[in-house]
Amino acid sequence: MQYAIVEGQRREAFSGGKGVCPTCAANTIAKCGPRVLHHWAHSRIRNCDPWWENETPWHRQWKNLFPEDSREINHVASDGEVHRADVKTPTGIVLEIQHSSMTDEERISREQFYGNLIWVIDGSRFRDRFDIFHPLPDPSSELAKDLVWYKATRQMQGAANGLFWRRSENPESARELVQIHSIHEIKNDVQLAYRGHHQYDWIRPHRTWLDAKCPVYIDFGSDKLVRMEIYDESNLPCIRLVSRKQFAHDVMTETLASAVGTNFYPIHTHG
Numbered sequence: 003m004q005y006a007i008v009e010g011q012r013r014e015a016f017s018g019g020k021g022v023c024p025t026c027a028a029n030t031i032a033k034c035g036p037r038v039l040h041h042w043a044h045s046r047i048r049n050c051d052p053w054w055e056n057e058t059p060w061h062r063q064w065k066n067l068f069p070e071d072s073r074e075i076n077h078v079a080s081d082g083e084v085h086r087a088d089v090k091t092p093t094g095i096v097l098e099i100q101h102s103s104m105t106d107e108e109r110i111s112r113e114q115f116y117g118n119l120i121w122v123i124d125g126s127r128f129r130d131r132f133d134i135f136h137p138l139p140d141p142s143s144e145l146a147k148d149l150v151w152y153k154a155t156r157q158m159q160g161a162a163n164g165l166f167w168r169r170s171e172n173p174e175s176a177r178e179l180v181q182i183h184s185i186h187e188i189k190n191d192v193q194l195a196y197r198g199h200h201q202y203d204w205i206r207p208h209r210t211w212l213d214a215k216c217p218v219y220i221d222f223g224s225d226k227l228v229r230m231e232i233y234d235e236s237n238l239p240c241i242r243l244v245s246r247k248q249f250a251h252d253v254m255t256e257t258l259a260s261a262v263g264t265n266f267y268p269i270h271t272h273g
């Protein structure tokens with residue numbers, strides 16, 4: 003844990019420090035060795051919250067993006083069940099910052115417990131199994147409504163580069179005879195309707211994140227976070243890139259987890 007209560011105050015771990023756990027009120031001791039992330043540990047029981055993961059520097063870096071009074075916040079259900087959320091903002095959005103893999107049961111129980119929840123997943127261990135392919139137009143754009151994309155995969159170079167057919171050219175009855183187009187024919191139109199969506203392929207995916215009911219963002223260590231989405235009624239899976247800066251801003255200002263990262267701020271180029 004990053005915080006314990008010392009003489010009535012939330013404090014970070016300091017050498018020789020003793021405090022009490024803000025969740026269960028048991029005694030905690032500061033762990034401040036030269037090769038460990040400075041943290042608090044319970045002196046007797048291993049941990050009071052079965053959902054709590056051992057913190058990594060990645061966890062700590064994420065928590066530190068948010069104000070101190072939004073980190074490690076107890077969330078109490080109406081039946082009295084208590085868990086410590088990694089981040090809970092003043093607007094009521096909870097972030098679970100997840101490094102380890104998780105079963106469907108665990109994921110579902112946390113989604114039900116927190117409700118207004120966003121998952122932030124450490125993607126460093128599967129980055130080489132995750133390909134991001136061509137841009138897609140905003141699914142609500144007029145352009146997108148006419149296009150049906152072929153699922154991009156690592157093995158199918160053509161589809162990975164962007165192949166589609168047009169509904170307008172292919173009436174319902176004749177879809178097996180479709181004319182296939184390349185994204186290069188409509189490059190500028192796609193660029194104009196671009197809001198961060200892309201095709202992707204995740205080799206051997208962690209299925210529970212594809213089935214999640216709450217928004218899932220994967221952190222691959224770059225400036226853009228990767229949000230898992232379904233593109234349109236064709237059920238094409240896609241991702242949407244959301245800048246880390248926008249994410250951190252939206253989480254503090256939006257009240258609904260689903261509204262985070264939905265405004266698009268295009269990069270204006272001049273000249």
Ligand SMILES: [Zn+2]
Nearest residue numbers: 023025026050
């Ligand atoms: Zn405790």
